[in-house]
Amino acid sequence: MTNYNSKDFAKPTILTGQQYGTKISVEIDHSDTSLDELLYAFQTLIVGMGYSLDSWKEWIMETAAEYQEEEDEKWNDVKASMEQDEQRYENLRHSTDEAEKRMDIIGQNGNDGLHYSSDNFEDYQNQNDEDDEFELGGSE
8 A cells, every 4th residue: 555645645647648659648736636637637638649529528428328227237136126025025924914814813712723613624624634735745
């Protein structure tokens, strides 16, 4: 890591470009330049080396559009992930609601099965029997 002292900030920033035998330099009278100052210096170098100002601007706009596409893709990925999380939450909430409804019924009459009418109890038994058969690999 480079250590700077306060005198270093007073030194000029010098940018130089050379192309086709033409050398151009831009000097800023201090070292603590802002990004705006550097980009305007680069613009001066680019135009000074023979490129048109319109070409520079077109490059800036095309590059900005590429960056915007990248950011949009990131946000689309984040949005899709959030939608998946929201769907998982809804599924969990639904299954939790169903379990709570069942527990409310059990809680009303105890855990002895008396809260089911004979028809509901048989349906419940049949459903559990079918679930058991499925989990064990089906009936023979």
